[in-house]
Amino acid sequence: xxxxxxxxxxxxxxxxxxxxxxxxxxxxxLLVGLGAVAGLIPDxxxxxxxxxxxxxxxxxxxxxxxxxGALMMIYxxxxxxxxxxxxxxxxxxxxxxxxxxxTQRRMLSVTAIGVIIGGISLDESWLLLLGIxxxxxxxxxxxxxxxxxxxxxxxGIIAKQFEESLKIxxxxxxxxxxxxxxxxxxxxxxxxxxKGVKWFLPFWSKEF
Numbered sequence: 001x002x003x004x005x006x007x008x009x010x011x012x013x014x015x016x017x018x019x020x021x022x023x024x025x026x027x028x029x030l031l032v033g034l035g036a037v038a039g040l041i042p043d044x045x046x047x048x049x050x051x052x053x054x055x056x057x058x059x060x061x062x063x064x065x066x067x068x069g070a071l072m073m074i075y076x077x078x079x080x081x082x083x084x085x086x087x088x089x090x091x092x093x094x095x096x097x098x099x100x101x102x103t104q105r106r107m108l109s110v111t112a113i114g115v116i117i118g119g120i121s122l123d124e125s126w127l128l129l130l131g132i133x134x135x136x137x138x139x140x141x142x143x144x145x146x147x148x149x150x151x152x153x154x155x156g157i158i159a160k161q162f163e164e165s166l167k168i169x170x171x172x173x174x175x176x177x178x179x180x181x182x183x184x185x186x187x188x189x190x191x192x193x194x195k196g197v198k199w200f201l202p203f204w205s206k207e208f
Contacts, residue, residue: 001185001186001190001192001193003040003043005185006039006040006043006181006182006185007036007037007039007040008036008039009039009178009181009182009185010035010036010037010038010039010040010178010179010181010182011032011033011035011036011039011178012035013035013038013039013174013177013178013181014028014031014032014033014034014035014036014170014174014178015031015032015035017031017035017170017173017174017177018031018032018170018174021169021170023170027168027170030168030171031170031171031174034171034174034175034178035174035175035177035178036178037178038155038159038174038175038176038178038179038182039178039179039181039182040182041146041155041179041182042146042147042151042179042182042183042186043142043146043182044108044133044134044137044146045137045138045140045141045142045143045144045145045146066095066096066099066100069091069092069093069094069095069096070092070096071092072088072089072091072092072095073088073089073092073093075088076088076089076091076092077089105138105139106138108134108137108138109135109138109139111134112131112132112134112135112137112138113131113135114131115127115128115130115131115134116128116131116132116135117131118131119131124165125161126158126159126161126162126164126165129154129157129158129161130158133154133155133158143186143195143197143198144198144201145201145202147182147183147186147197147198147199148197148198148199148200148201149199149200150201150202151179151183152176152179152180152183155175155176155179156172156176156179158175159171159172159175159176159179160172162175163175183197183199187208188207188208189208195207196208
């Protein structure tokens with residue numbers, strides 16, 4: 001199932017939750033939006049809709065980094081003393097080389113670190129845990145731990161703490177159900193899915 005369909009199902013989950021709680025129009029809009037995002041969250045482990053939205057373009061970052069590296073080399077060669085010249089040129093060259101290997105997944109890792117720092121700075125545990133979730137997702141294969149019961153539990157903890165932070169009923173239910181809806185929609189029981197979901201990782205890798 002593609003990202004747009006997952007997002008639509010998640011948004012519908014938020015709408016149903018809001019109606020079951022007789023939420024205000026403002027809260028309904030919030031839950032619909034949160035449901036749409038949560039419906040995409042499991043696919044953060046791949047270069048898809050959501051991972052592309054929360055990171056800067058890796059091509060742009062690569063170009064900027066390589067330009068900075070080149071300018072550092074030129075400046076060091078022209079203006080630095082003997083040690084400063086070679087040190088600056090070495091650092092500039094290192095920046096250019098490292099940036100050439102920058103992928104979208106590594107940009108996701110950089111984003112995760114930023115979210116973790118934000119969580120610590122703001123003293124928001126849900127934000128810290130979300131950063132950890134994104135960081136883990138940036139290193140694992142697609143449809144692995146984010147598409148498992150462990151992923152549901154981890155995200156459920158984030159959702160619960162987020163609701164406690166916002167103090168809005170229905171946030172936890174919307175986020176959790178939208179997340180689960182993604183996994184159900186990716187199961188093999190649906191004819192358009194060639195691959196299934198490994199619900200019981202790391203104990204059992206069978207796809208369902």
